[in-house]
Amino acid sequence: MVLVTTAIVAAARAGSHPWYGHIGDSLPDYGISLAKALAILILTYLVAGVVAQRFRSGFERGGVPADVSLLFARVSWGVAWALGVMWAFYAVGNDLSPLAALIGVVGLALSLSLQSVLQNLVAGIYLLIERPFAIGDTIAVVGPNGANHEGRVEDVQMRTTHMRSRDNELILMPNAAIFNGVVTNRTAVGGYATRVTVTFSKKTDPEDARHRLSALLEALPSILANPAPNLRVDSVGEASWTGSLSFWVASAGASSDAVWAIGGAFPEATVSPAATA
Incomplete structure (x- = not known):
């Protein structure tokens, strides 16, 4: 994650810098800029993990359900990374126009090529917000394409829900299949x-x-x-x-x-x- 984001910052830096006529003069400044960006992104990586962990543990100590605490932790992780990337761009002297254009192009490409992944991502967010079941509940899911599974919910991730069957098998159920299927909450009934x-x-x-x-x-x-x-x-x-x-x-x-x-x-x-x- 840090290396990919550093490459994006470097590409934007190169695109906005007058390299074509003065590459020899600007090379030291360019190296310093990359070092700044890398340091900021490493700091962002560390801070994002700590913030997410603090959010989750704090909400759980306050009696908030585990799945809701998990949602807030992941949102805080994403916000921390967004702020860190913007800080890296400002620190190396770039405006956000190249970043906005890059995000737009990448977002369009991802939306076209990763439709099923995005469906599971959105379904996972809805499941964490609406809470038709909680971590620890036993559920039975009759989903599309013959998906029919039952187990105890161990984790609700952004793409899949982890369930433990009676035979102690780990079932990774796509969130979209749960969201579009019929769910029986055995614990609730x-x-x-x-x-x-x-x-x-x-x-x-x-x-x-x-x-x-x-x-x-x-x-x-x-x-x-x-x-x-x-x-x-x-x-x-x-x-x-x-x-x-x-x-x-x-x-x-x-x-x-x-x-x-x-x-x-x-x-x-x-x-x-x-x-x-």
Whole structure:
């Protein structure tokens, strides 16, 4: 970053200096100007990092959510660099006209060639501002092009959101896919909607089965009491009937515990898990 910016400052300096007729006379001044610019940019690099870190730690100590603190830290980093680059131009005796023209040309080229990157950048800023989820939340994302992932949010960067799956895999989800997709915040809703298919003998009364199943699930610590478990009869045959038992679990793995508990309490029934909603 420092070397690239120094090259830009040097190019602007060369373009505004009467080199073509007096290159020998101006070479020492040109070297001093480059040294000034390099020193300013190195100082900017150090100050920008310190300022960003102080902003983030200060906001977090004040109780500001981590993702909002991160946004302010990155904005302060960008502002520090913008001020440092302008200071470097002034220090070497250049006005800002060449810099403005260069920024305009580079900005146009980037907007045309890096559209997807810019989309993710803008989406990342919106996610940090609107905060549909926070760092530490568990979310499920159904995005475009078949993107379907679930995990705990570890970081929201400018281009991607980092999620940790249940298998401990690190998922780098483009921010644009999250912004344009359907997001389910598992932490906000408090758990997972689960459905289990149960088949009983026709001798078993559905109402009695409903009460017994509700009492069993309410006794399990991993089952949420609200919404309450609900049993619905789906089909009736000559010797048996089949129903759907809906309930909420605190974590994704708790549904298998519920299936095992139901199978143990009702050995005469057939229990099979359905897809998690």
